[in-house]
Every structure is written in structure tokens, then in C-alpha cells.
Amino acid sequence: MALSVYEVVRGISEAISNIHHGAIDENGKKVEIGLKREDQPIKDQRVMDGFGVSLHGNMLVLRYNSHEPLSNLHEKRFEKEMERRIQDIRVFIQKQFQKHTGATLRLKDVDEVKIIVETSNRVKAMIKAMMAYEILNLKDKVDMVGCYSCTDKLEEIEARNKAMMKKALKPRNVTRKEK
Numbered sequence: 001m002a003l004s005v006y007e008v009v010r011g012i013s014e015a016i017s018n019i020h021h022g023a024i025d026e027n028g029k030k031v032e033i034g035l036k037r038e039d040q041p042i043k044d045q046r047v048m049d050g051f052g053v054s055l056h057g058n059m060l061v062l063r064y065n066s067h068e069p070l071s072n073l074h075e076k077r078f079e080k081e082m083e084r085r086i087q088d089i090r091v092f093i094q095k096q097f098q099k100h101t102g103a104t105l106r107l108k109d110v111d112e113v114k115i116i117v118e119t120s121n122r123v124k125a126m127i128k129a130m131m132a133y134e135i136l137n138l139k140d141k142v143d144m145v146g147c148y149s150c151t152d153k154l155e156e157i158e159a160r161n162k163a164m165m166k167k168a169l170k171p172r173n174v175t176r177k178e179k
Contacts, residue, residue, distance in 0.1 A: 003103055005138060012053060015096030035050070050065060051064045062093075062133070064129045066085075067126055068125055079113070090133070106136040106137045107136065108134045108136055111132055113129055
């Protein structure tokens with residue numbers, strides 16, 4: 001069944017309207033999306049993760065962000081874990097979309113998961129992961145004029161970070177010459 005752009009936007013908006021931490025559904029059960037903060041009770045270190053959704057033409061872009069200990073980044077399963085979390089978010093959105101609209105949201109992977117790791121200190125790193133999906137059951141063809149793909153957005157962020165690093169203040173005792 002083909003859906004209009006308005007129906008897709010409204011359905012996705014309703015699907016993610018109740019995603020805050022500790023959200024409860026209509027049956028009184030805790031809403032589980034597949035995020036890290038749901039797996040473990042908060043004890044000492046704060047668990048920070050979340051996601052966002054944006055539409056670019058006929059593309060749905062999921063963004064997941066998290067703070068991870070540096071020790072987790074060196075594990076072999078780190079990339080697979082990021083892919084699993086984004087896949088869990090995708091499944092959650094599709095289930096909620098179907099529950100609110102009665103129609104299915106058919107998504108196709110456009111590219112692989114893009115991951116940016118930025119270290120904030122010697123203990124933790126900030127993780128940003130993006131995945132783009134093509135919405136297959138749109139009635140109308142939507143042009144993507146002036147919108148960013150995941151790759152363009154990542155390249156823009158990397159260029160901005162490199163420019164900031166060049167302008168960073170260095171202590172007076174640094175005697176290395178720039179290349």
C-alpha cells in the first residue's frame with residue numbers, strides 16, 4: 001500500500017513521540033527500544049544514549065549517539081553492537097508506525113552504518129552513528145534538493161573538526177613545526 005508523504009511523516013512522528021527514558025505504553029509496560037540505558041540500572045556512572053530521526057526526501061536517517069568507555073571501543077564486537085542498536089531502533093519505529101497508522105513502513109538499507117568516535121577525555125568517547133534508509137512505500141516521488149546524505153554530513157563534521165584542531169591553542173613549550 002502506497003502512502004503519501006504526509007502520512008509517513010505523521011506516522012513516524014507518532015511512532016517516536018513517546019521515546020523518553022522511563023516511558024510507559026498504554027498497557028502500563030515500560031517502553032523498550034533497544035538502547036543501552038534500558039539494559040542496565042543506573043548506579044554510579046551515567047549511561048547516556050539516545051537517537052534521532054530525520055527525513056530527507058524519500059530517505060529516513062537514523063542517528064544514534066552514546067558515550068562509551070574507551071575500553072569498549074577496542075573490542076571486536078563494537079561495530080556490530082552499534083549496528084544492532086540502530087537495527088533495534090529501526091524495528092521499534094516500524095512496529096510503532098504500524099501500531100499508530102495500521103500501515104507498514106518498508107525501509108531498505110542505502111549504505112552501511114557510519115560511525116564517528118570522538119574522545120572527550122582519557123576515559124570516555126562520544127559515539128555518533130548514522131544509517132540511511134530508503135522509504136519504499138511512498139506514493140509520490142520526493143526530490144532531495146539541498147539535503148545531506150549521511151556521507152556528506154560525516155565529511156562536513158570531519159572537515160570542521162580538522163579545521164578546529166589546526167586553530168587549537170598550543171602551550172608555549174611545544175616546539176614542533178607544523179607540516
